[in-house]
Amino acid sequence: MVLLPGGGCVGLDLWPILDGVAQFATAVTYDRGGTGWSDRDVHLPRTLADATDELLELLRVADIAGPYIFVGHSLGAFYARHLAARRPETVAGLVLLEPAHEDLRAYMPKELTDSWDAFDPGAVSLEAPPQQVLDFYRGLFEQEMTAWPAEIREPLIANHVHPRWLQIGIREAANLPALNDEMRAAGPAPADIPTVVLTAMDVDPFKRAVSMGVSDELLQAEIDGKTRLYDDLAATFTHGENRRIEGVGHATLPMRRPDVVVQAVRDLLQP
Known part of the structure; x- marks a missing residue:
């Protein structure tokens, strides 16, 4: 199994999943070039092809044979x-x-996509974020990682609230429209690939922090829209399933419910 962290995240952010799957299968994760503890000489943002070619080469060099279950x-x-x-x-x-x-916007209410369009990531300066903002985010990470081993938790949190990592997170996702186009150009994956989609059905503190001014009704409409999208995505696979996970949000799903991810991997390994 190969774990692929989200934008602004690193491999060790998925540590509970890594630890859980490692009990019964080979499990690896990594930081994409230019992020986390990987080589920072890589220019961000990158194409999907560049990042995935890099990953396959790393797996080859590490002598980790495929095919792989990719958990993204x-x-x-x-x-x-x-x-x-x-x-x-x-x-x-x-x-x-x-x-x-790539089709997320088509499932969202116009009021919500208009608010997304009004956000200009280029106008965000993270050279010297206010200390109260850093302290707030530090508290969120500490709450989610309180039971993690200190040797993993402490450097993770220290780096997540460092301006360098914050800037990297914004740069990595700065070409999202181009990534959408690249994904469309790649075409659909073969329908016979076993696939489990996990949908978070709640709004977590991380989402609340970046959604100030957005009504609860609109946040619920976003959840409803993505659930429909993920149902449709799962339906493109012969053995696809969208599992709704209550009590977690977009950011906290892998941290609070690693068990459902581990179970999904276990299910795919069963003949």
Whole structure:
């Protein structure tokens, strides 16, 4: 199993999943070039092809034989789906956690997409974020990672609230429209790839923090829209399923419910 973290995240953000799957299967994760603890000489943002070619080469060099179950969260699911479309022989199955999707906007109310369009990531300066903002985000991460081993938790949190990692997170996702086009151009993945989609059915504190001014009704409409999208995505696979996970949001699904991800991997490994 290969874990692919979301944008602004690193491999160790998925540590509970990695630890759980490692009890019964080979499990690996990594930081994409230019992110986390990987080589920072990589220019961001990147194409899907660049990132997935890099991943397959790393797996080859590490002598980890495929095909693989790719577990992708958010932006990481784009890379998993791109591999399934472009290199299906490398893919034994997909577990897609709150996956980024090229058709997401079509499932959303116009009021919500208008608010997204009003946001200009280029206008965001993270050179010196206010200390109260950093302290707030530190508290969110500490709450979610409180039971994690200190040697993993402490450097993760320290880096997540460092301006360098915050800037990297914004740069990595800065070409999202181009990634949408690249995913469409890749075409659909083969329908016979076993696939489980996991949909978070709640709004977590991370989502609340970036949704100030957005009504509860609109946030619920976003959940309803993505659920329909993920149902449709799962239906493109012969053995596809969208599992609704209550009590978690987009960011906290892999941290609070690693058990449902581990179970999805276990299910795909069963003959």
